[in-house]
Amino acid sequence: MKKKTSLIILLLAAFSAIMPYVTAAQVSEPAGTVFPEADRLVAKKVLTLLFQEKSKAIQAGRTLSTPEMMLMAAKQLSGTPYVGGTLDSDWKGESLRISLTRTDCILFVETCLCLAQTVQSASRPEDASVECFASNVAAARYRTAAPPYAYSDRIHYTTEWIRLKEGKLLEDVTVALGGVELDHPIFYMSTFSEKYPLLSDTALNPDAKADVARIRKVEAELNRKPMTAITKDKLASALKEVRSGDIICFVSSVEGLDIAHVAIAVQKDGRTCFIHASMNEGKVVTDVKTIFEYVSSRRNLSGIKVVRPL
Numbered sequence: 001m002k003k004k005t006s007l008i009i010l011l012l013a014a015f016s017a018i019m020p021y022v023t024a025a026q027v028s029e030p031a032g033t034v035f036p037e038a039d040r041l042v043a044k045k046v047l048t049l050l051f052q053e054k055s056k057a058i059q060a061g062r063t064l065s066t067p068e069m070m071l072m073a074a075k076q077l078s079g080t081p082y083v084g085g086t087l088d089s090d091w092k093g094e095s096l097r098i099s100l101t102r103t104d105c106i107l108f109v110e111t112c113l114c115l116a117q118t119v120q121s122a123s124r125p126e127d128a129s130v131e132c133f134a135s136n137v138a139a140a141r142y143r144t145a146a147p148p149y150a151y152s153d154r155i156h157y158t159t160e161w162i163r164l165k166e167g168k169l170l171e172d173v174t175v176a177l178g179g180v181e182l183d184h185p186i187f188y189m190s191t192f193s194e195k196y197p198l199l200s201d202t203a204l205n206p207d208a209k210a211d212v213a214r215i216r217k218v219e220a221e222l223n224r225k226p227m228t229a230i231t232k233d234k235l236a237s238a239l240k241e242v243r244s245g246d247i248i249c250f251v252s253s254v255e256g257l258d259i260a261h262v263a264i265a266v267q268k269d270g271r272t273c274f275i276h277a278s279m280n281e282g283k284v285v286t287d288v289k290t291i292f293e294y295v296s297s298r299r300n301l302s303g304i305k306v307v308r309p310l
Helices: 002-017 037-059 066-076 105-120 130-141 158-163 208-222 232-241 291-296
Strands: 170-172 180-182 227-231 247-252 259-268 271-278 283-286 301-309
Touching: 037 066, 037 105, 037 130, 066 105, 066 259, 066 271, 066 301, 105 130, 105 158, 105 259, 105 271, 158 170, 158 208, 158 259, 227 232, 232 291, 232 301, 247 291, 259 301, 271 291, 291 301
Parallel strands: none
Antiparallel strands: 170 301, 180 227, 227 301, 247 259, 247 301, 259 271, 271 283
């Protein structure tokens, strides 16, 4: 039994050595991190469970993929209350805020991805720590390496969130599944900054005008490369190739806006479903509709992007 346990540890160490994530010995939480104890407890619980499942898989002669772990994390967070604009509520200056007791759609997906990545990098239980998780969230959420952060340092557009991780943590398989280029420039946040209190109210954010200017530059850079999407007419065929754990980005038909909603795909009884932080349900749920049904029923959606965690 002792030899078997030692072999598992060696396998975990060898597997983790090739993963591009951080370990406990390398990180501490970024300065100013807001990570309430209730959220820490949830994170620790999920991290522990994922590491246990990873160890069981290795003992059985296989490895768990990041999409598999991500979906496990998503199911553990099922029922978490939905709060729109979670990161902007009670804002007192931009800082790394980590929330697992309430969430919105992109925050939910980001959280599941970072939980999975943290465990993928861990060769020992202590490496699957909340500190490593927090560091991975910071790297996923901000384009700057370390605080202090401005509001415009946060990655607001899902398109940018995907592109910055392409080939490292994520693979955009949209075109491979039949996606096409769209004539759909991105400009919503800078053009309609009045819809965002932190971009329009200088009493809340004294740097609001500067943030709008920076976001406009981000939009211009994003528009150097066309958006891609699987349009509604090609959706049925493409969904046959979607896997559980894929990130589904619902493409907006609203001018200037790239992505309207984000979820995680679940293959269930031959149906391509999804788990998401639902505004209508007020919590994280596996939707009763399939992805096809959801997209087909909404005029504000033109299709989907499919992004695969590596």
